[in-house]
Amino acid sequence: DSGVTQTPKHLITATGQRVTLRCSPRSGDLSVYWYQQSLDQGLQFLIQYYNGEERAKGNILERFSAQQFPDLHSELNLSSLELGDSALYFCASSFGLAGGETQYFGPGTRLLVL
Amino acid sequence: GNSVTQMEGPVTLSEEAFLTINCTYTATGYPSLFWYVQYPGEGLQLLLKATKADDKGSNKGFEATYRKETTSFHLEKGSVQVSDSAVYFCALSDRGGNKLVFGAGTILRVKS
Numbered sequence: 001d002s003g004v005t006q007t008p009k010h011l012i013t014a015t016g017q018r019v020t021l022r023c024s025p026r027s028g029d030l031s032v033y034w035y036q037q038s039l040d041q042g043l044q045f046l047i048q049y050y051n052g053e054e055r056a057k058g059n060i061l062e063r064f065s066a067q068q069f070p071d072l073h074s075e076l077n078l079s080s081l082e083l084g085d086s087a088l089y090f091c092a093s094s095f096g097l098a099g100g101e102t103q104y105f106g107p108g109t110r111l112l113v114l
Numbered sequence: 115g116n117s118v119t120q121m122e123g124p125v126t127l128s129e130e131a132f133l134t135i136n137c138t139y140t141a142t143g144y145p146s147l148f149w150y151v152q153y154p155g156e157g158l159q160l161l162l163k164a165t166k167a168d169d170k171g172s173n174k175g176f177e178a179t180y181r182k183e184t185t186s187f188h189l190e191k192g193s194v195q196v197s198d199s200a201v202y203f204c205a206l207s208d209r210g211g212n213k214l215v216f217g218a219g220t221i222l223r224v225k226s
Contacts, residue, residue: 002159033212033213033214042216042217042218055211056213058213099146099209099210100165102160102163103214108157
């Protein structure tokens with residue numbers, strides 16, 4: 001158990017809908033990362049937050065947004081969903097920002113868009 | 115930009131065989147290098163890491179050495195077990211931040 005929790009574990013929804021994925025980092029970690037794992041794109045970095053502020057952005061679509069709250073949990077919002085958004089979404093956390101810090105991954109949320 | 119290339123799988127081995135999974139990277143500067151493992155139905159777990167050239171990461175019998183001259187971080191294990199069957203990901207993070215760039219992953223299947 002990494003100490004990172006993600007809810008829900010599975011999500012099935014329809015095209016055009018909006019969903020929210022939730023992540024609670026390990027106790028004491030200030031940095032949260034979101035990654036998408038799909039068959040065609042592999043594992044891709046989406047976005048990073050540190051202590052409530054956005055720090056880095058990757059291949060995140062404009063239809064997607066995220067935030068980190070004062071209690072350090074984070075939410076990833078996916079809107080106007082398309083079939084191609086079906087994927088496994090991982091959250092990870094680390095204490096700080098330094099390159100080389102270990103990131104601890106949650107179990108993921110599997111999203112299926114029908 | 116930064117990238118990681120892994121050998122394609124699946125790799126199928128018999129129990130107690132020697133394992134090598136090749137990983138090479140392209141990056142500016144001196145990245146940190148990682149191997150993560152994903153067991154079926156689970157999230158990623160850090161297997162080992164190395165943060166500077168010539169460092170050797172090791173864990174659970176797995177080893178990898180950060181080779182700057184060949185930009186490689188090959189994963190090795192002397193004697194695999196059935197329980198090692200999983201997907202292995204090589205990854206890097208650069209000094210400017212900590213986002214991970216992953217390779218495509220290599221499926222390892224170990225037969226008894």
